[in-house]
Amino acid sequence: MECIHFEQVSKYYGKKRAIDGLTFRLDCGESMALIGPNGAGKSTTLKILAGILKPDSGSVSISGYDPSTNDARKIVGYLPEDAAPYFTLSVRENLEYIGALRGVQNLNSRMDFLMELLGLGNYRNVKVSALSRGNRQKLAIALVLIHDPKVLLLDEPLNYLDIPSQEAITKYFHSLKATFLVSTHIMSIAERFTSRILIINNGRKVWEGDIQQIKDQSNRSNVSVEDLITRIMGGQLEL
Numbered sequence: 248m249e250c251i252h253f254e255q256v257s258k259y260y261g262k263k264r265a266i267d268g269l270t271f272r273l274d275c276g277e278s279m280a281l282i283g284p285n286g287a288g289k290s291t292t293l294k295i296l297a298g299i300l301k302p303d304s305g306s307v308s309i310s311g312y313d314p315s316t317n318d319a320r321k322i323v324g325y326l327p328e329d330a331a332p333y334f335t336l337s338v339r340e341n342l343e344y345i346g347a348l349r350g351v352q353n354l355n356s357r358m359d360f361l362m363e364l365l366g367l368g369n370y371r372n373v374k375v376s377a378l379s380r381g382n383r384q385k386l387a388i389a390l391v392l393i394h395d396p397k398v399l400l401l402d403e404p405l406n407y408l409d410i411p412s413q414e415a416i417t418k419y420f421h422s423l424k425a426t427f428l429v430s431t432h433i434m435s436i437a438e439r440f441t442s443r444i445l446i447i448n449n450g451r452k453v454w455e456g457d458i459q460q461i462k463d464q465s466n467r468s469n470v471s472v473e474d475l476i477t478r479i480m481g482g483q484l485e486l
């Protein structure tokens with residue numbers, strides 16, 4: 248069954264075309280990384296899938312639902328790049344508030360589980376305004392996971408996190424039977440989530456395939472993976 252459907256989508260900001268006829272699909276349980284340079288259209292793609300922006304043309308659905316509907320929102324967890332939990336509330340209050348909005352059953356045990364998982368236990372009563380950037384990011388991830396979403400849209404999820412936290416979080420993500428679309432600039436981060444990548448530039452698909460194909464090419468040509476990706480992004484290389 249298809250969990251993410253994104254077909255021939257275009258999106259303009261005024262006259263600026265941010266997404267240009269982009270198409271991709273993910274079956275339920277599949278994962279893919281969205282890679283591209285600054286301004287490629289990664290965040291816009293995720294915002295459209297999260298129902299925050301409407302496309303100007305094309306068709307988009309989450310498990311068959313329009314992304315802006317409650318049916319879709321119930322099953323989606325969206326982490327924006329600049330996630331900002333409520334500053335004046337504590338860690339626990341943020342989780343309580345969003346958990347209640349999402350209608351989470353057994354909210355207390357879910358909050359305890361997520362605070363433990365993300366190493367936020369000692370900060371439960373600390374206001375967000377007093378948290379470090381990394382701990383704010385951990386809370387943002389906990390808020391995304393609070394309702395156990397089946398489709399995860401993650402924009403630069405490991406930003407600001409220390410290595411042990413990155414490990415704990417990626418391990419937990421792998422244990423979920425969810426569908427993942429992860430946006431990142433960094434190939435090594437993409438690889439921690441998935442083997443499949445979609446490279447975009449100027450809102451268009453440049454390449455879609457398996458990271459292993461790029462690694463094989465890298466070995467054959469003695470050019471680094473990052474270098475190859477840069478060339479693919481710039482349209483100077485086709486695999």
Ligand SMILES: Nc1ncnc2c1ncn2[C@@H]1O[C@H](COP(=O)(O)OP(=O)(O)OP(=O)(O)O)[C@@H](O)[C@H]1O
Pocket residue numbers: 260263264265283284285286287288289290291292328432
């Ligand atoms: N609110 C906006 N108003 C006008 N233009 C915008 C707006 N948001 C994004 N854009 C433009 O749309 C294009 C795609 O932006 P987007 O943020 O989706 O790219 P991105 O791949 O996520 O970039 P980055 O890696 O830098 O975060 C860029 O040219 C950007 O300048």
